[in-house]
Amino acid sequence: MSAPSRFDRGHTDDLMTFLSASPTPYHAVANAAERLEKAGFRQVAETDAWDGTSGGRYVLRGGAIIAWYVPEGAAAHTPFRVVGAHTDSPNLRVKPRPDTGAHGWRQVAVEIYGGPLMNSWLDRDLGLAGRLSLRDGSTRLVNVDRPLLRVPQLAIHMDRNVTADGLKLDKQRHLQPVWGLGDTARDGDLIAFLEDEAGLARGEVTGWDLMTHSVEPPAYLGRDRELVAGPRMDNLLSVHAGTAALAAVATSGAGLPYIPVLAAFDHEETGSQSDxxxxxxLLGTVLERxxxxxxxxYEDRARxxxxxxxLSSDTGHAVHPNYAERHDPTHHPRVNGGPILKVNVNNRYATDGSGRAVFAAACEKADIPFQTFVSNNSMPCGTTIGPITAxxxxxxxxxxxxxxxxxxxxxxxxxxxxxxxxANALVAFLQP
Incomplete structure (x- = not known):
């Protein structure tokens, strides 16, 4: 990977393509797998016996992917270098009985996934995507990437105090999107529509995992195009960077003292407790195998x-120009200032001094700056997959x-x- 430059935006262009093509965790891991296949990786099934030959492999399970590259001659006790990330983002997800409506409007029943900024989903053109489970036991990805749904906000004329008192949203009553007109909800309409979209016969879909997404594409922003606006950066930005870094290391031809790994999990936004x-x-099983x-x-495994x-890679908070007082007064990460190292002494993040040294060495090798983030002591600190993995x-x-x-x-x-x-820092970490 070449040295970073303000005018080298090929990686960011590719990130924007990846974001647009990955409206759900299932699409994200499929796209990551496709990129790894081009770098010589091959999929292995968890139900098959695995061989120990060199090369790149990956496992897909739902919205998660674990990929690794075994260098030629790697010993059984060779340590791993893991880039961890997550594929899910807060959004509105379709309920088991999706067809609903009232007062002449046809609506889709949704449930809140994770902790979204709910106001950001109002008056936004939404598509629908996810995974369809079929009668024969197979699955099919579907992506209706055009304006299909909308959560309409109440007009200010009927909520005169909204500006002074702030917007108050009831998660059950106020966030159900409309998608058409009709006097009554007809059970099966949404799934029948998606069967048509996916080219499936009626009645072929027996299960689904569906979610909404904004159809507005990512875009450069600002006078000098120094910024990027887009969906699901938390945390597909890290999934994309980790995929690019692993592919670059695997195809570099350089000797590797470690086995580089990408571990991108689902359900981080809801606590990470799933298969x-x-x-x-999943990660422990793959590494052990x-x-x-x-x-x-077992001794080699322990070694x-x-x-x-x-490296648990997840987005963090840049200092906000309108709310700087919410940040720690001596830690103000800035955009385009390089990756951030996250620290919390109460183990909401897993970083300690020795870990800082590992990351600092990777950034020094890549010749890039890095910054440090800690939360304001008066505010709760978020967490990541880092402490869980550790x-x-x-x-x-x-x-x-x-x-x-x-x-x-x-x-x-x-x-x-x-x-x-x-991405450059991750390459330097995986290939020290």
Missing amino acids: TGADGP SVFARGGS AFAGTVC ARHGISTVDIGVAILSMHSARELCGADDPHLL
Whole structure:
């Protein structure tokens, strides 16, 4: 990967393409897998026996992907270098009985996923995408990427105090999108519509995992195009950077003292407790099977894990020009200032001093700056997959990311240079 430059926006252009093509975790991992396939990786099934030969492999499970590259001659006890991220973002997700409506409006029943900035979903043209489960046991991805749904806000004439008192939204009553007109809701209409969109026969879909997304594409912003506005940067920005870094390392031809890994999980926004979340066994199982496939013992597994380091990459908060008092007074991460190192002494982030040294070395090797983020002491601190990964697997973990504004909005904002800077840091970490 070339040295970063303000005028080298190829990586950021590609990120914008990735964001547009990945409205759901299922699409994100499919797109990451396609990029890794082009770099020589091949998919392996969890139900098959694995071999220990060199090369790139990946496992897909739902909205999660674990990919790794075994260098030629890697010993069974070779440690791993892991880039961790998550594929999910807060949004509105379709309920099991989606067809509803009132007063001549046809609506889709949705449930709130994670912690979205709910006002950012109002009066926005929304598409619908996700995973369809079919009668024969297979699945099919679907993406209606055009204006289909809208959550209309109440006119100010009927809420005269909204400007002074602030917008108050009831999650059940005020966020159900409209998608047409009709006196009554007809059960099965939405799924029948999606079967048509996916080219499936009526009645073929027996299950679904569907969610809304803004159809407005990512775009450069500002006089000098120094900023990027777009959806799902938290945390597809890191998934994209990790995928690019792993592919670059695997195709570099350089000797590797570690086994580089990308671990992108689902359900981080809701606590990571699922079979595809960071608090599940997926990562540990894959790493263990890699050790055993190369003829390793439990002792080799213990040695490999003891020498493993994970960079948990997730977006963080850039200093907000209108709310600077909400930030720590001596830690003001800026967009286009390079990736951020996240620190919290109460272990909301997993970074410690030795982890800081690992990340600092990677940034020094990549010749890029980095910044540090801590929360204002008077405000609660968010968390990531970092502490979960460290505690569940006994792996040294460091929390990092890119500073953005409007986190958890339907449309977030980052610096145009930072995605490339992050990817360069990850390359240097995976290939020390």
